[in-house]
Amino acid sequence: MAAKFDHLTEVDSCSENKKKSTAEKVKKCAKPTPGATMGGCAFDGSQIVLLPVGDAAHLIHGPATCVSQNWNNRGSRNLHGQYYKMGFSTDVTEMDVVFGGEKKITDKCVEIAARYPVKAIFVYTTCVTAMIGDDVPTACKKAAELTGISVIPVESPGFIGNKNFGNKIAGDALLEYVIGTQEPEKTTEYDINIIGDYNIAGELWQMMPIFRELGINVLSSLTGGTSFDEIAYAHRAKCTLVICSKALLTLAEGLKRKYGIPFAEGSFYGLGEIEKTLLSVADMLDSEELRGRIHTYVERKNAETLADIAPYTALLKGKKVFVYTGGVKSWSTIYQLEELGMDVIGTSTRKSTEQDIEKIREHFEGTQKMLLEKGDGRILLGVLEKEKADLLLAGGRNMYTSIKGRYPFVDVNQERIHGYAGYTGMVELAKQLAYTLTSPVWEVARRKAPWE
Numbered sequence: 001m002a003a004k005f006d007h008l009t010e011v012d013s014c015s016e017n018k019k020k021s022t023a024e025k026v027k028k029c030a031k032p033t034p035g036a037t038m039g040g041c042a043f044d045g046s047q048i049v050l051l052p053v054g055d056a057a058h059l060i061h062g063p064a065t066c067v068s069q070n071w072n073n074r075g076s077r078n079l080h081g082q083y084y085k086m087g088f089s090t091d092v093t094e095m096d097v098v099f100g101g102e103k104k105i106t107d108k109c110v111e112i113a114a115r116y117p118v119k120a121i122f123v124y125t126t127c128v129t130a131m132i133g134d135d136v137p138t139a140c141k142k143a144a145e146l147t148g149i150s151v152i153p154v155e156s157p158g159f160i161g162n163k164n165f166g167n168k169i170a171g172d173a174l175l176e177y178v179i180g181t182q183e184p185e186k187t188t189e190y191d192i193n194i195i196g197d198y199n200i201a202g203e204l205w206q207m208m209p210i211f212r213e214l215g216i217n218v219l220s221s222l223t224g225g226t227s228f229d230e231i232a233y234a235h236r237a238k239c240t241l242v243i244c245s246k247a248l249l250t251l252a253e254g255l256k257r258k259y260g261i262p263f264a265e266g267s268f269y270g271l272g273e274i275e276k277t278l279l280s281v282a283d284m285l286d287s288e289e290l291r292g293r294i295h296t297y298v299e300r301k302n303a304e305t306l307a308d309i310a311p312y313t314a315l316l317k318g319k320k321v322f323v324y325t326g327g328v329k330s331w332s333t334i335y336q337l338e339e340l341g342m343d344v345i346g347t348s349t350r351k352s353t354e355q356d357i358e359k360i361r362e363h364f365e366g367t368q369k370m371l372l373e374k375g376d377g378r379i380l381l382g383v384l385e386k387e388k389a390d391l392l393l394a395g396g397r398n399m400y401t402s403i404k405g406r407y408p409f410v411d412v413n414q415e416r417i418h419g420y421a422g423y424t425g426m427v428e429l430a431k432q433l434a435y436t437l438t439s440p441v442w443e444v445a446r447r448k449a450p451w452e
């Protein structure tokens with residue numbers, strides 16, 4: 001199985017690989033060592049990518065305990081179906097370990113297809129079922145014949161790699177079994193794919209009006225807010241926009257290799273980044289007319305957004321914020337906060353790519369701003385205290401650290417309930433930051449107890 005996924009460790013467009021000479025590129029990306037899967041296994045990673053497909057069932061071929069790894073803990077939203085909120089499992093037991101569990105796959109698929117009007121079923125291999133050697137692709141093929149719907153094997157046992165590697169495996173499964181299997185009803189000259197947005201807190205829905213107003217048609221979104229059919233005709237798009245995802249560059253590269261679809265990376269956090277990203281789409285579509293439309297549109301939207309955020313920026317101006325997103329493209333969050341008038345005193349680079357870190361370094365050049373490589377709660381609190389931070393912008397797991405230190409906190413992780421992309425997202429972020437900073441709770445929390 002490891003050999004099957006060998007190509008996923010050779011990503012030409014990956015920031016690390018770009019810098020390498022041809023000879024160095026022969027060396028593959030580092031594979032995780034035992035224990036390195038802590039914090040999200042490959043199975044978890046593949047579900048992150050595929051669970052947002054709302055009209056498909058997600059059947060986990062393994063012990064029922066694997067279901068809890070990712071079930072319902074992300075803020076993806078979808079209007080095509082809510083099946084990702086159901087936990088389907090083959091629930092393998094000791095008997096299956098001895099006699100094999102493939103029959104359970106076909107049985108469960110038949111049961112799911114009979115009970116729910118799902119468009120497809122994704123079947124995930126987990127550690128136990130990979131180790132006992134269940135032939136999941138063959139069982140899926142049989143299940144597809146019995147049910148009449150697509151049944152897609154996702155060979156992602158946790159031990160094979162970390163979360164990022166699981167993202168790649170999911171992208172590979174889409175490329176191998178789904179993309180190219182259907183044709184769209186109509187196509188336009190402005191059809192694009194979006195890769196890497198999972199519609200967390202409805203962020204895709206904040207971007208869609210921008211594309212619509214500009215006459216750009218999002219043919220397929222992989223995989224936020226998407227339907228199974230949409231993914232199946234992604235091969236008809238004219239270009240691909242990869243949003244905030246390093247891992248799924250493998251999928252963008254696959255689309256380019258297999259169907260000749262060009263791709264570019266972009267971000268919808270902050271006014272400057274939105275403009276740059278839209279212009280890169282116009283470049284890929286090679287449309288001067290679209291370029292012109294974008295310039296006019298962006299000018300109008302920037303003016304409107306600045307007017308909308310004005311009441312909040314008055315409260316945010318000069319406030320010190322530390323960014324601990326841990327994800328890719330933390331630089332785009334930094335730009336967004338600076339556009340709101342805040343003073344970004346530093347950022348973590350925990351999961352940032354070399355390219356991202358370089359960008360942040362350049363941006364911070366000549367200042368004392370901090371790049372925090374690794375930090376536990378204690379280190380983080382020390383930094384906030386030393387730098388006299390007013391606010392921490394971070395993932396949900398740092399919420400309690402900030403509460404312990406009595407620092408206002410805004411959640412930017414996958415469980416968040418507010419979207420911060422596009423123009424409306426910019427206003428929402430300004431609002432949430434201002435509300436958090438001015439909440440009366442901080443004054444009470446920082447007050448000494450009566451007995452102190």
Ligand code: SF4
Binds near residue numbers: 044062069125158
């Ligand atoms: S796939 Fe393996 S590592 Fe991942 S949750 Fe299941 S048993 Fe744990």
